[in-house]
Amino acid sequence: MRRGWGRWRGYMDELEVVLRQAAERLAEAEALIAEAWERGSWHTRQRESVESEILRRVQDMPFLGPLIQAARRRDAHERLEPPDFIGRAWTEGKTKAALSSSMRFPPRKGVEAQAPGTQESPPARLRAAERALAERSRSMVVLLDDLVNPRNASAVIRTSEALGLQEVHIAQQEGRADLERTVTMLAERWLDLFWYRDIETAVHGLKARGYRILVSDYSPGARPLEEVCLGEKVVVAFGSEQRGVSPALSAAADGFFFLPSAGFTSYLNVSVMAGVSLYTLDQRMRREGLRTPIAEDDRAELRRAWYSALAKGDTRRAAEFMGWLDSPPPPAPPRSALPASRPTAAPEPGVSKD
Numbered sequence: 001m002r003r004g005w006g007r008w009r010g011y012m013d014e015l016e017v018v019l020r021q022a023a024e025r026l027a028e029a030e031a032l033i034a035e036a037w038e039r040g041s042w043h044t045r046q047r048e049s050v051e052s053e054i055l056r057r058v059q060d061m062p063f064l065g066p067l068i069q070a071a072r073r074r075d076a077h078e079r080l081e082p083p084d085f086i087g088r089a090w091t092e093g094k095t096k097a098a099l100s101s102s103m104r105f106p107p108r109k110g111v112e113a114q115a116p117g118t119q120e121s122p123p124a125r126l127r128a129a130e131r132a133l134a135e136r137s138r139s140m141v142v143l144l145d146d147l148v149n150p151r152n153a154s155a156v157i158r159t160s161e162a163l164g165l166q167e168v169h170i171a172q173q174e175g176r177a178d179l180e181r182t183v184t185m186l187a188e189r190w191l192d193l194f195w196y197r198d199i200e201t202a203v204h205g206l207k208a209r210g211y212r213i214l215v216s217d218y219s220p221g222a223r224p225l226e227e228v229c230l231g232e233k234v235v236v237a238f239g240s241e242q243r244g245v246s247p248a249l250s251a252a253a254d255g256f257f258f259l260p261s262a263g264f265t266s267y268l269n270v271s272v273m274a275g276v277s278l279y280t281l282d283q284r285m286r287r288e289g290l291r292t293p294i295a296e297d298d299r300a301e302l303r304r305a306w307y308s309a310l311a312k313g314d315t316r317r318a319a320e321f322m323g324w325l326d327s328p329p330p331p332a333p334p335r336s337a338l339p340a341s342r343p344t345a346a347p348e349p350g351v352s353k354d
Contacts, residue, residue: 013149016241020267087150089175090197096205097176100192101166105305111315113322122329125310126321131331132190133299133306135164139291140282141211143169143237145199145249147270152241154183155271161187163282166294168192169206169235171199189309203252211235214281215253216273217245222256225280229255232290236281241270303328 034040039047058064116122142160147153153170157179160168168191170176176195179188196202203213212231216238223229237253239245259268259276268276285291294302304325311318 009149017269021265024265024267085174085177087175087177095197095201097195098193101190102301102305104189105309107304108308108315108318111318111322113325114319115323116320122324123321124332126307126324127329127332129303129306129310130328131333131335132164133303134293134331136166136294136299136302137164137291138166138294139232139285140165140234140236140278141167141169141206142274142278143171143202143206143213143235145171145237145246146173146240146243147238148241150177151180151183152269152271153177154180156238156274157191157193158184158187159271159275159278161191163278165278165282166192167194169194169196169202171196171202173197190306199246199248203249206235207252209233212254213237213252214255214257215239215245215249216258216277217250217253217256218258219245219250219253219256222258225257225259225277226284228257228281230281230285230288230290232292234281234285236274236278238270238274
């Protein structure tokens with residue numbers, strides 16, 4: 001079943017990209033035609049009849065005609081639901097759920113901490129954990145509003161973890177969609193994830209915690225990504241790939257931002273947009289002194305959970321790792337991402353490549 005729906009979704013995802021690109025070109029062409037024929041000066045009745053006349057003329061066109069007929073057969077108030085939802089549907093009366101990194105890895109029972117020897121070198125895994133803890137922050141969190149494709153949400157989660165952002169909030173009416181582990185690479189294990197049945201519940205909770213909500217959207221007053229006003233606690237929100245930003249999220253926004261484009265393509269996949277936006281805003285917060293590390297008690301709770309997770313079920317190793325809790329090892333050196341391709345080494349002077 002999952003394999004079959006995987007083919008279905010792959011077809012839909014690829015077709016959606018083509019449709020969006022075609023829609024962009026069509027919108028640009030329509031704007032030029034409207035300007036040439038002075039549409040803005042038309043009488044009210046002429047302006048109001050444009051959409052219905054366009055529908056009449058395209059109903060016999062390939063691809064578009066069948067879509068119009070299908071739309072007419074549907075109830076005007078019927079919500080378009082993805083038919084392949086795979087995940088945990090909301091139960092009656094349930095409006096939100098949470099799964100923190102600490103909840104995923106509770107302390108193991110029956111494991112006694114083994115104090116490290118004075119000459120013992122700290123395990124490399126623990127030093128890597130300390131490196132990640134030193135960069136963890138809740139100054140900026142991510143909010144996803146009703147994304148259709150779980151692969152996009154999975155990609156955003158992986159990006160958030162890589163940047164050291166501890167929280168990701170997901171509003172989805174259907175329920176808690178299963179993440180694509182081949183995309184997340186299990187990054188969700190180290191994060192605090194929050195799910196909501198509706199965006200209003202998510203926004204209310206985040207604003208109550210003092211967060212400023214910035215929404216990715218071409219709304220009036222939207223600012224370029226590099227110019228949007230930040231704060232000490234920021235939510236970076238992204239709307240649905242198909243429906244865009246919901247009215248509720250738009251109404252709750254404290255600011256809007258967009259990514260200026262220099263090419264012919266203005267539409268970016270939401271996971272790509274999130275990757276660029278989160279990195280840029282994270283760097284800005286660092287430069288402007290707005291990004292703060294997590295509190296010490298928060299760090300201690302995550303440390304206990306992560307050390308337990310890194311033991312991978314090995315009781316002896318768990319006892320060894322727990323012994324470092326009271327005196328954590330120094331962080332490992334900063335880590336850099338591998339390049340997409342390694343450069344070819346230049347040959348030495350006078351030496352042939354052959």
